[in-house]
Amino acid sequence: MRASVSCSVPTGDAPIRISWLKDGIPLSLESGISLEMIDDFVSTLIFKSLRQEHSGTYSCVAYNDAATVNYTVPLSVSAPPRWRVEPNDQFVPVGGTVTLDCTADGRPEPRVIWKKGNEDSGDYRTVISGSHIQTLVNGSLVIRDVEQEDDGRYMCEASNGVGTPLSTVVKLTVHVPAHFKQKFIAQTVRSGESVTLKCEAFGEKPMTYMWLKDKQPFGGLSHPRKQHLVLTVVCGKSSMFAYYVTTENVWLCSVFKIATSKTSTGGKLIKLKQMEAYL
Secondary structure, three states: OOEEEEEEOOOOOOOOEEEEEEOOEEOOOOOOEEEEEEEOOEEEEEEOOOOHHHOEEEEEEEEOOOOEEEEEEEEOOOEEEEEEEOOOOEEEEOOOOEEEOOEEEEEOOOEEEEEEEOOOOOOEEEOOOOOOEEEOOOOOEEEOOOOHHHOEEEEEEEEOOOOOOEEEEEEEEEEOOOEEOOOOEEEEEEOOOEEEEEOOEEOOOOOEEEEEEOOEEEEEEEEOOOOEEEEEOOOOOOEEEEEEEEOOOOEEEEEEEEEEEEOOOOOEEEEEEEEEEEO
């Protein structure tokens, strides 16, 4: 929209000169502002397209050989919100920290709120700040110690009472690394018997499973769904069996240590212990 501000000097001896200041600094006419002298006593500022940056304090200064006078008025231009930093989709692993940036400009300064979508109803509910999730002063949303339940769609909404509120929806994808729910297993078998070593991994698909014996691939068992190994334990042998689960960027290893021990009757038992490690 257009606007104008006029300054009229009704009394005083000619010649009278008129100048303009903005926020105490000589006014630049390069920002969509033009100056028109109606006559020797009236000066008008014309805003061809009023914008938020035109807000400020304008002073009309009139002077002649006898004196200098001025008159100051504020100009406040209301503007609807517009993005300074628009949020984007994010990816984060379980237990990590993620920041969804969202900053808007406007006059008055926009208020930013975050809402989380309900996958079932499609409704969005306002996010309440706490130790786990918090809206920062600049409008960004920070989630710490990310849980799988944090996965979903989030809406950033900026409003200041001028025009239509500004909003955008982003997707937060939470990756679940491969992991074992059972951290330790101990098995005891007699030498010569068969035993099944089984590992069940949980996490985001796809996952690849692979067995190793003494750090070498064992029996060609490398398969996306191979989760167990059947072997016959021979008396007197000690070996290390490693079970690897891989995702896109995580290697998870479960190690079986096999060792022999004597029984009270002179026989030998095989003890298997499972330990978990990350590579």
